[in-house]
Amino acid sequence: MIRTPDQRIRVFVSSTLRELSDEREAVRSAIERLRLAPVMFELGARPHPPRDLYRSYLAQSDVFVGIYGASYGWVAPEEEVSGLEDEYNLAPREMPKLIYVKDTDSRDERLTGLISRIQADDTAAYLHFHTAADLEDQVAGDLAMLLAERFDESRATAEPELEPEAPTLIGRVPVPYTPTIGREADIDAVRTLLARGTDRVVSLVGPGGIGKSRLAIETALACGDMFPDGVYFVLLEGVLEPGLLLPTIAYYLGIRDNGEAALEERIAHALAERRVLIVLDNFEQIVDAAPVLVRLYTVAPTATFLVTSRIVLRIRGERVFEVSPLTMPAGDGPASLDRATRSAAVTLFVDRARAIDADFDVTADNAGDLADICRRLEGLPLAIELAAAKVRILSPAGIAERLERSLPLLTAAVRDLPERHRTMRATIDWSVSLLPDTQRELLEDLGVFATRFTLDAVEALGAGRSWGDDAIDALTALIDGSLVKQGEVGGRRVFSLLAMVREYALGRLKDRGDAVQVRRAHADYYRALVQRLAPGLGGDGQAEAVVRLGLELPNLRAAVRHLIYTNRLDDAGDFAWSLLIYWWISGFFAEVRVWMLELLEKQHDEPITQRTRAIAWFFALWGEMWQRPSEQVIAGLGECVRLFTESGDEDAAAMALAARATARVQFSHLDTDKAEAELREAVVTLSERGNTWAEAITEVSLGRLAWVRGATDDALAHFDRATSVAEARGDLFTTSVAGNLRARLNFQLGRIEDAEREFVHTLLLSIRLHYEEGVAYGLEGVCAVAAAHSEAWRAAALAVAAGVIRRRIGIFDVEAFTVHTPYLEILRGHDPQSVDAGQTAGADLTVAEAVQLALPEHEWDTVADILRTW
Template sequence: MAGAHRPAIRTPDQRIRVFVSSTLRELADERAAARAAIERMRLAPVMFELGARPHPPRELYRSYLEQSDVFVGIYWESYGWVAPDEQISGLEDEYDLAPATMPKLIYIKASENREPRLKQLIARIQKDDHAAYLPFHTAEELQDRIADDLATLLAERFDESREARDDAAPESVEQLAGKVPVPYTATIGRERDLQGVRELLAGDHRVVSLIGPGGIGKSRLAIETALATADLFPDGTYFVPLEGVFEAGLLLPTIAYFLGIRDNGEAALEERIAHALAGRRVLVVLDNFEQIVDAAPVLVRLYDLAPLATFLVTSRIVLRIRGEQVYDVGALTTPDEAVPTSLERARRSTACALFVDRAEAAKPGFELTDENAQSVADICRRLEGLPLAIELAAAKVRLLTPQVIAERLQQSLPLLTAAVRDLPERHRTMRATIDWSVSLLPPEQRDLLEDLGVFARRFTLDAVEALGVGRSWEGQALDGLTALIDGSLVRSFEMAGQSVYSLLAIVREYALGRLKERGEADRMRAAHADYYGTVVTRLAPSLRGRGQADAVAQLGLELPNLRAAVRHLIYTDRLDDAGDFAWRLLIYWWIAGFFGEVRVWMLELLEKEQPITQHTRAVAWFFALWGEMWQRPSEQVVAGLGECVRLFAESGDEDASAMALAARATARIQYSGDDIEKAEAELTEAVAKLHDIGNNWAEAITLVSLARLAWVRGDTDLALQRFDEAAGVAHASGDIFTSSVAGNLRARLNFLKGKVEEAEAEFVETLHLSIRLHYDEGVAYGLEGVCAIAAARGDAWRAGALAKAAESIRHRIGVFDAEAFTVHTPYLEALRESDPDGVAAGERDGAEQSLAEAVCVALPDADQSAVATTLAHW
């Protein structure tokens, strides 16, 4: 909608957002009319009546402008209030802060008494090429005009939106999860396929599989379908890339990650996914399923657990499961070879249209003409209408004419396809096309492309340079990547403020295949694992202290390669290295919620039956037993964790032994109430050991466990003392994760003891900490805490909105609070009795709020500017 302007926050249903700017009191009726018009168009109004903030902090409304698509200004007589130390009113400031490329619809109510500064602003607006200046007289007239103008604007911008980026790079790692990539280039020749797949999804089919060879365009069709069927799935669409997933056991953890579900081991992943999808009409896109086709029966269990969910799968192989509907993705149409290709015949070919579109991007000014139509048609026929093959060939018009490209393909393709006869016909053509494209590169760039095959979904320049030591392309990484980008073999995008690169799945498969043929794959994979081992060694210490938030963000960026590194270490029997790699990241797995995934790796490590150190065996058993401790506690689990205590101690790692001791105490509590005394003694012993060792993070989190135990046993004074100790240790070391957990629980207990002001301050503080860490569960805790405060004070709308917003977060991430520590619900229910309409209105609004909007309702006005930037990129 706004050209280069890119929204950072979306409403849950991804509607286009319209920012409304005006003075509040003098235009109350007109604002109501604007809201009605925007909602009539099924768009999302962004207005500051929510939370009743007439003068929001500048950074807050800046963030809301950044995440909006259209600016609507409504002006009458007043210029608006000018805040202390400001030179202009909020009205003019909002207009100035709106991105230059954002479409602006400005409505001026007739008046003879306009303030001079407003006249000056209007005069300036009249000169703005991006603003439409429109008069009106009544609120009713305004409502109709806004609706009509928005409809016209949407129609004008539709074609522009089709040219948005293909694998849209998010601004932060957090935005990546589950978002449907927006194509960078137009999708050509798939209108009939889009309609066909839409009809299948609109029916009763639970799994629709897009089947075809590599390079045929399955992923692109799935992306376009996901974007075009939002109306069929009002509760959301999630995109789950599986190209780096090779173990069937990782299907559920990967789906959970992209749904935003945090796996802390406390409940089975299937149960959490079922909770997250319960009652929701959603589409889950699973891309590149052929690598783990043995996991297909898991989908049957999932759609039994989530009866309203639908799965759209791309695969080279039919899944053959109950409920699957197969859609064969075909090639693009090529001109008939039996007759000469005229310009008009070439234009009617979707394959030729794709070639021309991509050639124009590679060489501005390129045109399909009478002179080159036959050559373009020959290229498309020889490439059998395969979209990716055509794109690779079109990229060469930068250097070669269509005639020369056609001649070279005629010479090269028969030889190359003959060399790979063991592949299906169209896959042979795709492989041969990549071979041909690569053959045009200098030797060093060919080597670089093949070496890049060891990376997972994305990688950085630093990582590439580290792997270049001793390779033919050493010292040429940046120039080589630039050349590969020019050749459409590598893609570049921005993420978390740095340049990141990626390969298409089929190009990565090709590159890795070439490495294997040359006998270089194991060497490069070892170098890859060693590099990411150094990344872990560098970042792991920061997880315990002041660099925690930055370390979590950086590890999130590197996550696909961390997974690939562990997989390679286990595959090549470097089992002790794999155990060390996993253990160093214990805190990251905990904060980010990846215990289920790590458990799969560690069980695979144990099944190897290779010699390993006692430390590695203890690590593997610890991760394997973590989920059992919460989900299926037993005497065997307690004994197993006791064995971990012994093995860690005998290997000389007293730090790990103390953490295992705390875990065993937790297992005792989960298994039997008869062992409470022994569990408390073990937790106390663990705290003392961890304190002496200097492991502040583990000491603080174990103190939290002791405090919770005291609370459950009814000793709230002791619980408060221990929460104080935990928060003090965490704060001193800069551990914001445990500070958030301990602080929120302490605030809940203080609230129950009647210390409302003290509790409110701490709920707000823990909310700030959770926002810094992008910790959804912590945000839910904080919203519930402020909800309790609001309910106790009789603020029905605010309490209802925050309760529903927190419930939505918990529903989405699949993590629910322990009833023993929940404090807001009794007060909310009491308020529901006295003011049912107020609570109900809040709950309706809270259900529609994004996480960022809910946080703004919870935080005091003065605090909102401090979190605006983080929330804008959540």
């Protein structure tokens, strides 16, 4: 792919070159005035054929601008249309098109025909112009209007408080769905702190509702140029245990935790020498984990952390930035009628009120009331938004009067909180007090959800509740009151509470004495969801199940927490075990280990079954098995085998036996005979029990063991059986793992064509699963084949691209079955210039570009759509 000059919003400019050179310069000036990127042939890479260049540029552009004068343009040999018409034909239908036709006395007949066709195209805007100066002003105005319209369209669906909408978007900074008001100076100040590079942790500190998260989002969006290796947004809102800080950071960085190395070590490796900004939002609930940040920035000195918290972290390297309220009307006078001199607090109130009443503004009649409202709410943005939502039912005078009457009483009831915390809590109290009982009780019940939830989940929660028969109308009313947010994730309508509102709702639910009952209903709903989705994890529907569970991950965490909190320990163990395949594919073993250790601590007060004890110990020992194998770990997994067996779960016992065999190999190669016997025994049992996923993955372990021992025929036989079993069930993950290992072994044995076919196949499977570790392995495999064919540039580019993925997701352990590096070194000796050039190019490839370089052309279309979001 031929990259455009930069990555801002890109405007493709189409016209004849010589005839309209002045007009092209005018359009370029208009585009750059708006800080957009002009995509123009004369700015491009000259070594590429012209048609390849504009095809590639069009594919990467966001807006099409066509300028037409008198000439139709040159028609190249063997072509039917000129480049001018070809560019218009190639512009995607969904791409906005702005067409400008210069008034002229004569025009080529074919250009007249093209313009007539454009006039009939309902996706294009069509305008005339006289001079280049006129054109510049028209283009600048039209682009500004287009961007404003697209922004307004996005406001209804973009939702910054929700987690990213799909696994591919995890960690990206959310885009605000409403304007940010009154924070320009704060954004500049925090950006200056980050630019100095002397503070490793910048903490935005202030009470709930003051706008810390919004300031962090806007600062992160403004700092992309300072952190060339990435800006990540880590939402800690539903993370309540300090031990989950590292797993959560890893999740948002895209680091898969398979247990084979310490998570902190993987994160440190992934961040090493990378200039990244990591935003940690809502840190106050796990402030005891703050020393972990010191360890991380010590081993990753080029990483910077931007933290939002209600309290100071008190760690070395921290720079505290106190987030202030919005400016309020000076003195005790009314709000300004002049927009240019209004305070930020009043401006925010007016903006949010206009979402309800488009004609709302400051008038001589309401200016005093608006000033009183903003002062009484102490300039707290969330409080002001909640008050502004009441213009649906109250006038500004009515809002001011009720706040004057209610707020002092409500703040007096929460004297144990700092001053502005009291005001925010009292404002929510006041806002909720205006709701009917059913809506108020629904809001309180919604506090059990984590981050986001669906209407199905709400309705399931409503069985036996006062609002149960009125769920849709009650939820709509809460949305209208700005207490519930809505958006769309993965094609589904979802809802969420702001962190401060969720905290309030859950507190009220506890005070009512209903928390245990509602938590039970929440856990039961997600247990039932898991029971529906889990069977698909081992076969057909695996990719869909992984995506759906990923979207539900915050509530899966909450469900486990609710089960443990309410002493349903056996249910919690069964919940965790049923998702074993998901934890493995997605890499969440460290997180599950935290839950299971908590479960084991509670067994002293609440008895558990032998099976639950075995499950908890299995997850607790998983990381130890890989990272710190010992006789104690082997013995512990042996105890899991015994407990599973005595509880009658032969299937789980066989899986624990396979894990024990793996621990033996990790601990000492002297135990390989015993390990092989245990793996073979596990395969027989798993096959008899019909657990095809575990059977196939255990066959993979037997294959790896045989390969290490030099028995390549046996290894191939095991990989063949693993692939056969996995493919029969539609298990993409194990098919990919087994196939990649088989391809590597075939490559070592000189079967290059067989290896190449399987490397490509496993690469395609990994893309479907969004399994980046598998993508890296696939790229390395195709690299080996390219190197064997003496394709020095391509092999080197793929090797570096795979290395970039490995590093970013923290896969740094030595690959025992690597095959590509020796051949690459041989090529370096024969053609060092091509290898060097390929390595330079590979470092700049996106995942999609690297995959496209690796795949045969006919395979690209099968995954192009998936890769567009990578």
